[in-house]
Amino acid sequence: MTGLLAPTVTVRPVSVRLADYADAADAARVVALLDSYARDPMGGGQGLADEVRERLVSGLASHPGAFSLLAFAGEEAVGLANCITGFSTFAARPLVNIHDMAVLPGQRGLGIGRALMLAVEAEAKARGACKITLEVLSGNDAAKGLYVALGYGDYALDPQAGTALFWEKKL
Numbered sequence: 001m002t003g004l005l006a007p008t009v010t011v012r013p014v015s016v017r018l019a020d021y022a023d024a025a026d027a028a029r030v031v032a033l034l035d036s037y038a039r040d041p042m043g044g045g046q047g048l049a050d051e052v053r054e055r056l057v058s059g060l061a062s063h064p065g066a067f068s069l070l071a072f073a074g075e076e077a078v079g080l081a082n083c084i085t086g087f088s089t090f091a092a093r094p095l096v097n098i099h100d101m102a103v104l105p106g107q108r109g110l111g112i113g114r115a116l117m118l119a120v121e122a123e124a125k126a127r128g129a130c131k132i133t134l135e136v137l138s139g140n141d142a143a144k145g146l147y148v149a150l151g152y153g154d155y156a157l158d159p160q161a162g163t164a165l166f167w168e169k170k171l
Contacts, residue, residue, distance in 0.1 A: 021061035037102030
C-alpha cells in the first residue's frame with residue numbers, strides 16, 4: 001500500500017493514513033466513524049444497521065480497488081474517507097470516487113476534512129488515477145465550500161449539454 005505524508009492543517013497536527021482492514025483496531029475505527037456520519041443529518045440521521053456494521057469492513061476488504069483513509073488527531077481517529085477505484089473509459093485510466101467523507105462532529109472546522117481530501121488526492125495520484133469524483137448534498141454548504149476551494153466542481157463534457165446529475169435506483 002502507498003504511504004502518505006501528513007498534510008498541513010490549521011489547529012493541531014493531523015495525520016492521515018490508509019486503514020488496514022485486517023487490523024481489528026482500524027476495522028473498528030472505520031465502522032465507528034461511518035456510523036457517526038450515518039447518524040448525522042447529512043448521513044441520513046440513523047446509525048448503521050447491525051448487519052451493515054458486521055459486513056462493512058470485510059466487504060470493503062474484498063472489493064477490488066476499495067480503500068479507506070483514517071485521519072488522526074494524536075491517537076484519536078477523527079475522520080474517514082471511504083474510496084472506491086473505478087475506471088474512466090474516456091481516459092482509459094483509473095478514477096477514485098470518494099464514497100464517504102466523515103469528520104466527527106466535535107472536530108469539524110479544524111482542517112481535518114482538508115487533510116483527508118489532500119490525502120485522497122495523493123493516493124489517487126499514486127494509483128495513476130485521472131480524476132477524483134464525489135457527491136455532496138446540495139444543502140451541505142460547509143462541504144461544498146471545501147470542495148470548491150480544492151478545485152472540485154460540476155462535471156460537464158459539453159457545457160451546452162448541461163452538468164451531470166447523480167441519480168440512483170435502490171435495489
